[in-house]
Amino acid sequence: MKKSIYAIKQKALSRNKHFLKLKNHPFLVPVSTFLVMMILTAGLLVATNGQTVASSDSHIVKLSINGKQKVIPTRAKTVGELLQRSNVVMNEGDVVEPAKDTPIVDDDFRVNLYRARPVTVYDGEKRIQALSAATTPRSVAIQVGLTVYPEDYINVVSNDASLKDNIIGQKIAIDRASLAYINLYGTPLTVRTHAKTVGELIKEKGIKLAGDDTLRPDSAVLLTPTTQVFIIGNGIKVVALEEDIPMPEEIIDDPNLSFGTSAIRQNGSAGKRTSTYQIEVQKGVEISRKLLQTVVTVEPVKQIVARGKAIYIPEDKSVWMSAAGIEPGDYPYVNYIISHESGWCPSKWQGQIGYCPAFYTQLHDPSSGYGFGLCQSTPAIKMASAGADWSTSPITQLRWCSGYAKARYGSWGAAYNHWLSSRNW
Numbered sequence: 001m002k003k004s005i006y007a008i009k010q011k012a013l014s015r016n017k018h019f020l021k022l023k024n025h026p027f028l029v030p031v032s033t034f035l036v037m038m039i040l041t042a043g044l045l046v047a048t049n050g051q052t053v054a055s056s057d058s059h060i061v062k063l064s065i066n067g068k069q070k071v072i073p074t075r076a077k078t079v080g081e082l083l084q085r086s087n088v089v090m091n092e093g094d095v096v097e098p099a100k101d102t103p104i105v106d107d108d109f110r111v112n113l114y115r116a117r118p119v120t121v122y123d124g125e126k127r128i129q130a131l132s133a134a135t136t137p138r139s140v141a142i143q144v145g146l147t148v149y150p151e152d153y154i155n156v157v158s159n160d161a162s163l164k165d166n167i168i169g170q171k172i173a174i175d176r177a178s179l180a181y182i183n184l185y186g187t188p189l190t191v192r193t194h195a196k197t198v199g200e201l202i203k204e205k206g207i208k209l210a211g212d213d214t215l216r217p218d219s220a221v222l223l224t225p226t227t228q229v230f231i232i233g234n235g236i237k238v239v240a241l242e243e244d245i246p247m248p249e250e251i252i253d254d255p256n257l258s259f260g261t262s263a264i265r266q267n268g269s270a271g272k273r274t275s276t277y278q279i280e281v282q283k284g285v286e287i288s289r290k291l292l293q294t295v296v297t298v299e300p301v302k303q304i305v306a307r308g309k310a311i312y313i314p315e316d317k318s319v320w321m322s323a324a325g326i327e328p329g330d331y332p333y334v335n336y337i338i339s340h341e342s343g344w345c346p347s348k349w350q351g352q353i354g355y356c357p358a359f360y361t362q363l364h365d366p367s368s369g370y371g372f373g374l375c376q377s378t379p380a381i382k383m384a385s386a387g388a389d390w391s392t393s394p395i396t397q398l399r400w401c402s403g404y405a406k407a408r409y410g411s412w413g414a415a416y417n418h419w420l421s422s423r424n425w
Contacts, residue, residue, distance in 0.1 A: 057343070155172070155175075156170060157171040250302055271299050317335060383396065
């Protein structure tokens with residue numbers, strides 16, 4: 001028994017010496033690392049259905065901070081993620097265009113960060129000093145936390161006045177509109193106005209008195225917070241209807257934003273108006289209606305939108321589009337839609353995210369409800385009408401996509417507009 005135990009110990013000691021020699025071998029670390037990488041690669045291939053990970057999820061972004069630009073390769077999916085990965089901190093009052101939730105789907109993508117600057121807002125006796133990068137006086141007032149109304153006048157004060165008051169940065173003054181009360185043929189209306197007298201008020205609101213109408217009080221009376229203005233029609237029956245005034249919109253083309261992206265520089269809002277009608281009734285039935293007055297009770301506010309014009313289309317994609325018979329004028333629309341649908345990956349099935357398979361793999365029945373290819377044709381087999389090589393040829397796929405866009409929407413431009421209005425479909 002003792003001999004047996006001695007033999008076991010000697011054998012264990014021999015193994016330990018062998019292990020120490022192996023541990024100190026100069027090739028152990030690189031060989032071990034190689035084997036581990038081989039195992040991890042094999043696992044990744046299994047996880048991605050045997051496809052290799054390509055660079056379709058990586059993009060080149062041009063990030064501009066107050067006009068200073070740097071080029072960043074990134075796999076960030078959105079503008080917000082890009083800023084986070086780049087350790088760019090947004091401070092109070094800063095503005096980023098496009099918005100943080102905007103997806104990054106193409107190269108040469110433009111992101112502009114505007115650092116807040118000192119502003120002073122005068123609101124009556126109130127003086128607010130803050131930081132803001134907003135581009136319109138109304139947007140600045142809102143960003144610093146003020147409630148402003150459509151009828152309020154909000155203007156930038158000249159630099160000379162700012163220097164006189166020892167103010168550094170932009171100075172903005174708010175001239176508030178006052179509340180006024182109108183009773184229009186029995187319909188009470190509350191409006192905001194800069195008018196000083198009753199006559200100025202009805203002129204500002206576009207009210208024209210008919211021959212039998214009565215105005216109370218007189219047009220020369222000064223308006224006060226309690227003044228009520230009556231327009232009285234003698235012997236008529238009146239009905240009042242309120243309706244919305246559509247929000248006006250101004251589009252500004254910005255070469256510093258990528259095509260297909262946009263940024264709201266001033267939030268707009270719809271207005272309201274009240275129309276009064278004289279109605280004629282016989283035996284309880286309305287037989288005629290005549291418009292008497294239309295009064296804007298809430299002014300609409302214009303929405304200002306910056307629309308990107310910077311276009312970047314890789315040369316190989318231009319070659320594909322040209323071979324598919326697509327007109328050069330349509331390239332920006334095609335590039336935008338295809339970039340968002342598939343990332344220009346002709347072998348991608350719906351649901352494959354973050355990589356472009358190196359070749360066509362029949363993960364799904366081509367006649368099933370899964371989208372496939374550059375424009376995610378659903379079902380995939382529809383593209384067979386453009387050519388037998390529909391599953392592998394980007395040119396054949398683009399030829400089918402172009403036919404579909406023109407047949408359904410009339411043009412690539414119309415398809416692009418539909419894509420935007422229907423929120424990415």
